[in-house]
Ligand code: AMP
């Protein structure tokens with residue numbers, strides 16, 4: 001996807017503050033953090049949103065969650081706790097059309113969010 005900002009980050013055309021990378025996924029710090037720890041985890045495959053996820057993508061989803069757990073440990077928030085968020089589509093507040101999961105932690109987070 002040529003115009004996708006997260007695909008550009010994956011290709012190295014836009015810089016990011018990388019936290020973790022392997023052949024399937026990339027994790028980097030959110031440019032506009034909502035919490036002391038705010039990491040985005042994205043699949044390297046361009047998947048528009050959770051609503052366009054296909055059966056073949058299930059491995060990358062489980063991989064993202066296993067690595068989210070490890071990133072939580074690495075960032076020092078595993079014990080205090082954290083929230084994983086996926087915004088899907090317009091009503092879900094998704095602003096970047098490349099599926100991503102937010103890891104938020106380092107402070108007490110309200111539920112439900114505003
Ligand atoms: P969402 O609203 O769920 O689509 O989240 C998109 C997130 O991407 C927002 O939290 C933005 O702050 C973040 N974001 C947008 N552009 C960048 C970028 N170049 N580097 C890091 N995070 C970004």
Ligand code: ZN
Nearest residue numbers: 004007046098
């Ligand atoms: Zn993309």
